[in-house]
Amino acid sequence: MDRYALPHDLSGEPDRLALMSQMLDPQLFFRLRQIGVGQGWRCLEVGAGNGSVSRWLGQQVGETGSVIVSDLTPDLIRAVEAPNVEVKAIDVTSDELGSGYDLVVARALLHHLPGRTAVLGRLAEAVGEGGWLVLEEPDFHPVLATDNPELRDFWEGWLAWAASEDIDYFVGRRIAARMIALGLQDVRAWGETILYRGGSLTARYLSSTMHELHDRLLASGFISPRVWDDAMALFENEDFWSWQNSYVTTVGRRAAGRGRRGS
Numbered sequence: 001m002d003r004y005a006l007p008h009d010l011s012g013e014p015d016r017l018a019l020m021s022q023m024l025d026p027q028l029f030f031r032l033r034q035i036g037v038g039q040g041w042r043c044l045e046v047g048a049g050n051g052s053v054s055r056w057l058g059q060q061v062g063e064t065g066s067v068i069v070s071d072l073t074p075d076l077i078r079a080v081e082a083p084n085v086e087v088k089a090i091d092v093t094s095d096e097l098g099s100g101y102d103l104v105v106a107r108a109l110l111h112h113l114p115g116r117t118a119v120l121g122r123l124a125e126a127v128g129e130g131g132w133l134v135l136e137e138p139d140f141h142p143v144l145a146t147d148n149p150e151l152r153d154f155w156e157g158w159l160a161w162a163a164s165e166d167i168d169y170f171v172g173r174r175i176a177a178r179m180i181a182l183g184l185q186d187v188r189a190w191g192e193t194i195l196y197r198g199g200s201l202t203a204r205y206l207s208s209t210m211h212e213l214h215d216r217l218l219a220s221g222f223i224s225p226r227v228w229d230d231a232m233a234l235f236e237n238e239d240f241w242s243w244q245n246s247y248v249t250t251v252g253r254r255a256a257g258r259g260r261r262g263s
């Protein structure tokens with residue numbers, strides 16, 4: 001198992017994951033609708049956090065479909081009690097994933113995993129004939145476009161710290177080519193960002209992520225106390241607007257063969 005930077009026992013994690021669901025679910029649901037997710041689909045979600053995506057998937061696939069919602073630590077998966085949704089503990093780096101799914105989906109997971117390339121291969125393997133792999137991961141290029149020099153210092157420090165921890169905050173741009181190398185078809189990718197305002201949902205999400213990592217960030221030396229204070233003040237300043245990182249949604253499909261499903 002790869003080490004994970006933001007384990008669920010951090011005190012702010014349930015709230016941070018709730019903000020994440022609120023911020024990102026609409027974009028992912030739009031893309032899932034676009035590939036046609038619907039009645040009868042057999043789905044797997046890995047690294048599900050609080051399970052908001054699988055809760056919605058359970059409603060889309062109906063009684064004839066099924067959803068496995070999983071996480072390394074599934075303790076925060078809530079309110080997905082439905083006969084067609086099963087909660088499982090799955091370490092995506094090593095545990096059996098099953099096979100033949102119509103949809104395998106993960107959001108904001110691969111960037112954290114040093115073994116991300118191998119994990120992407122494992123996820124692709126789990127997709128059945130005619131099924132889809134849908135991955136949504138960050139690409140931080142927009143944050144460096146800020147006009148504010150203090151915030152640029154903050155993001156440069158943050159990205160240097162992440163690289164030192166083998167967290168890839170630019171992985172979003174790399175997934176489409178990898179899906180093609182793995183033999184998936186109809187590969188497409190879209191990056192979406194938010195122009196956020198201090199005090200907004202997005203600013204609160206960014207601030208809560210940073211506060212969970214405060215001690216490690218400052219101890220690393222990549223972010224000074226002054227740069228930290230300036231950035232946190234901007235995240236609260238309602239007169240301040242800036243770019244969030246983008247989230248890149250990449251979709252790819254396994255060619256349909258003899259039957260829609262594998263084993």
Ligand SMILES: C[S@@+](CC[C@H](N)C(=O)[O-])C[C@H]1O[C@@H](n2cnc3c(N)ncnc32)[C@H](O)[C@@H]1O
Pocket residue numbers: 001002004007008017020021046047048049050070071072073090091092093106107108109112
């Ligand atoms: C940033 S959170 C994203 C949660 C959710 N996908 C979302 O977008 O709201 C990453 C999640 O991946 C899980 N995770 C980390 N390492 C994992 C692993 N090796 N296998 C499965 N899940 C893992 C964490 O427990 C956490 O819930």
